[in-house]
Amino acid sequence: MENKITGINGPITGWLDGHTYLIGLMAYPIRHSMSPTMHNNAFAKLGLNYAYLCFEVGNDKLEGAVNAIRTLDMRGSNVSMPNKKEVIKYLDKLSPASKMCDAVNTIVNDNGVLTGYTTDGIGFVQALKDENISVKDKVMTLTGAGGAATPIAVQSALDGVKEIRIFNIKDNKWPQAEKNVKTIRENTDCKVSLTDLADKDAFKKSIAESDIYCDATGVGMKPLEDMTLVEDPSWFHKDMVVFDTVYAPRTTKLMKVAQKAGVEHVFNGIGMMIEQGAAAFKLWTGKDMPTDYIRQIMFEDENK
Incomplete structure (x- = not known):
């Protein structure tokens, strides 16, 4: 029954x-x-x-x-x-x-x-694929070296991103950032570098030269919802991707700055969250998660 x-x-x-x-x-x-x-x-x-x-x-x-x-x-x-x-x-x-x-x-x-x-990195890559965007042969600026940033860097490198420019403050995550660079260099053909986020000129230049900017820090999430690592819309160009792994609030301050700059592809972390779950779901069940259905029932108010 x-x-x-x-x-x-x-x-x-x-x-x-x-x-x-x-x-x-x-x-x-x-x-x-x-x-x-x-x-x-x-x-x-x-x-x-x-x-x-x-x-x-x-x-x-x-x-x-x-x-x-x-x-x-x-x-x-x-x-x-x-x-x-x-x-x-x-x-x-x-x-x-x-x-x-x-x-x-x-x-x-x-x-x-x-x-x-x-599956976190898989979620990031697949969330972009869902928008008909591939990381292959792209240049990416990535902020962070923690639990989201590390798999994003690794999976992007495994999936063919041409170059990853990692920026992080010199905090307790700096050794992990150094390790990420070493691991990617030893296991992939991806060009990768690490720079102190305090070097704002290098950070600005990197974003200007990138196809993708991904913020994988907690900046923009409560209690830091009024903050962003990029305050100036002029740092962005309209043809790039701006991806914030934060999904609460739905529209982060970073996203607002990117939208003000006229960036065409601006995303929060909802897609990544769903797709990392979908990857685990597939590993357990052998089935594809009905992601459109899940997005509808979980985030039906995301545009409100």
Whole structure:
């Protein structure tokens, strides 16, 4: 007998019975996550017998939680902060991108063998593909070296971007930025550089020469929603892509500056968020997530 649970936006999960596959999300804190809404609605839409649940797990409980994936025969799990690096020691295999990023956000359980993947960079590249934009042979200026910036840099390099110019402040992420440069140089043909964000002349020149500018920092997100790393619209040119990984607020200050400059392709992080989830969904189920449907039910008010 059909067992659907219906919410405000329609079905939020599919079949729940003795054969339901469990998928988790392990992070701390995590109760605010939109991932359960995204995945459970996608399962329901396709009639798949899966359920996606959040588990508040930090580094101290991570080993036991990962072992539970095998013990309970879960299909897998997402992993978020503070566990993306720590989880690696408990896994059996890593995807090439995860090795390069030294981070995992998705675990797949194949008969007790746990493989770690990172789908954030895939989400970025696919979000642009959805807009008929390819990163191949492009020059990109990228700000940041954290949990979003690292996989964006790595996946873009793997997918053929010609050059990545990384800018970051000399904070605790600087060593990671240096590592990203080294890893990309050793594993791809992409030309990559790192510059202190304090060098505003170099930053301005780089953006002017780039096809893509991506801000993968937290600037523009609460409590920094009134800030942007680029204040002057004249830094941008209309034919480029300006991509802000922040999606709340829907229109960030960076996006407003780019729009004022007449930039034709200005995006927030909604597409990336959905597509990174879709990549994990495909790894677990072998099916394509119904992304248009998910965007509609999760972000139907994005233009308001």
